[in-house]
Amino acid sequence: MYTGYLAPTSNRSDWTETILLEDSESGDVIDLTGCRVTLTMWDQQRCARLTADSDAGTITFPDVGYFTWDFPASTMAGLCPGAYQIGVRITRDERTVQLIIGNVNVMEGIDHQ
Numbered sequence: 281m282y283t284g285y286l287a288p289t290s291n292r293s294d295w296t297e298t299i300l301l302e303d304s305e306s307g308d309v310i311d312l313t314g315c316r317v318t319l320t321m322w323d324q325q326r327c328a329r330l331t332a333d334s335d336a337g338t339i340t341f342p343d344v345g346y347f348t349w350d351f352p353a354s355t356m357a358g359l360c361p362g363a364y365q366i367g368v369r370i371t372r373d374e375r376t377v378q379l380i381i382g383n384v385n386v387m388e389g390i391d392h393q
Contacts, residue, residue, distance in 0.1 A: 282380045286366060291359045292389020298348040299368075299379075309345030316371045317347050321364050321384070329359060361388040 289295040301310040317339045321330040332338035332349045339349050368380035 281378055282382065284382050286380075286382055286384040288385040288387050289356070290387050290389040291356045291361060292391060293353050293356065294350065295356055296348060296350045298342065298346055300346050301370075301379075302345065311344055312341055312347060312370075314372055317368065317379075318371075319349055319366065319368045321366045323360075323364055324362065326365075329364065330355070356386070359386045361386055 286297065301312065302308065303310060316334050318333040319331065319339060320328050323329050330351060332351070334341070334347070338351075339347055341347050362385070364384050364386060366380060366382050366384050367378065370377050370379050
């Protein structure tokens with residue numbers, strides 16, 4: 281499980297992150313076939329502000345061992361600048377693992393053109 285901060289993002293741009301899952305002992309890439317990945321981002325009042333999941337196609341699997349979330353600028357524009365908590369889980373069959381418990385800072389975009 282990863283805990284910590286994700287790179288800051290802007291509320292005036294797309295937010296795309298790609299994560300690679302590798303076995304910590306062997307270094308082998310983990311096959312995500314048949315997995316469901318979910319993401320929730322909360323504000324300071326613990327209200328969900330962004331959600332994504334692989335069932336809906338808002339999280340995709342671009343290659344073996346990788347998953348990507350992609351929020352367009354139009355969605356990011358609804359976020360106030362500040363610190364948010366983020367969680368990512370992966371489920372296969374009846375087993376669920378928490379992959380990420382962390383924070384991300386959303387910065388106010390400067391260019392309003």
